[in-house]
Amino acid sequence: MKADLHCHSKLSDGTLGIDDLIQLAKKSGIDTIAVTDHDFIAGTVRAGVLGKRLGVNIIPAAEFTCTDKKRSRKAHILCYLPDRPEQLLGLCKRNTEIRKAANRIMALRVAERYPVSPELIVKCAAGSTCLFKQHIMRALLESGYTTTIFGDLYQELFSKESPKNIVVSHTAYADPFETVKEIHDAGGIAILAHPGFYDNFELLDELIEAGIDGVEVWHPANSPEQQEYLKSVAKKHKLLMTGGSDFHGGNNAEPTLLGQCTTPEENLNELLNYKAKQRRKQKREEKAKAESGAQNQ
Numbered sequence: 001m002k003a004d005l006h007c008h009s010k011l012s013d014g015t016l017g018i019d020d021l022i023q024l025a026k027k028s029g030i031d032t033i034a035v036t037d038h039d040f041i042a043g044t045v046r047a048g049v050l051g052k053r054l055g056v057n058i059i060p061a062a063e064f065t066c067t068d069k070k071r072s073r074k075a076h077i078l079c080y081l082p083d084r085p086e087q088l089l090g091l092c093k094r095n096t097e098i099r100k101a102a103n104r105i106m107a108l109r110v111a112e113r114y115p116v117s118p119e120l121i122v123k124c125a126a127g128s129t130c131l132f133k134q135h136i137m138r139a140l141l142e143s144g145y146t147t148t149i150f151g152d153l154y155q156e157l158f159s160k161e162s163p164k165n166i167v168v169s170h171t172a173y174a175d176p177f178e179t180v181k182e183i184h185d186a187g188g189i190a191i192l193a194h195p196g197f198y199d200n201f202e203l204l205d206e207l208i209e210a211g212i213d214g215v216e217v218w219h220p221a222n223s224p225e226q227q228e229y230l231k232s233v234a235k236k237h238k239l240l241m242t243g244g245s246d247f248h249g250g251n252n253a254e255p256t257l258l259g260q261c262t263t264p265e266e267n268l269n270e271l272l273n274y275k276a277k278q279r280r281k282q283k284r285e286e287k288a289k290a291e292s293g294a295q296n297q
Helices: 018-027 043-054 085-113 118-124 133-142 152-158 176-185 201-210 224-237 265-296
Strands: 003-007 032-035 061-068 073-080 189-192 214-218 240-243
Touching (some): 018 032, 073 176, 176 189, 176 201, 189 201, 214 224
Parallel strands (some): 003 032, 189 214
Antiparallel strands (some): 061 073, 073 189
């Protein structure tokens, strides 16, 4: 069974609608996908309906943006299979409002530098729940200032090393430890996404202590050496291991195919059976505790 547990639709910063994304999975021979749109959980219902119609298994999911304040860098936490997804709507709203405010300022800065109207930028974000950097670049591409989303102009505008950057730092996103707790409170499974992308290896050690459930091992941003390291950490701490392409369609920085990175069937089954296994473990512990208390009376 081929499973890509990390992909994005037009509802966040991907370029395909959910229906087209599921159609692509079907035609690509991918049996299972998780649509992990940024800070957006509501699309999983529609994805589930379309998946059943096309014979593609859909795992309810989302990807939450966090700020690792200790190291002043971003982190992403993937949430899978929440029992009470409505409890995550507050987290989605808070993160989305933070992103909207920052990206609105960046859009205005671009409009001051180039004769691109804010209305065109908003039009390029049509269908998304928020404005993303890729939408700003899409407006510049449509206006003839670049022929690619991720190129020299992107680096000039969005690289912090560029003296001409328009970056508004996102420092108020949710705390990763609080995010893990909110995911658990909603009955979900919390996975640290692509540690190699934001260099979140130190954070991973701290999140393990805080009870995170797993780590994304197979991802284009994790080097082969990092994947081996993450597998060793996961085995040592009995963490779940997942994998996915981080597919964004035409908004990927490098050519990326859906299913380019996948979750092995054994690890997929561990994810699907994880909560039932945890419940059995909890019952055993409660039973042992009760028996121990009875013996001490």
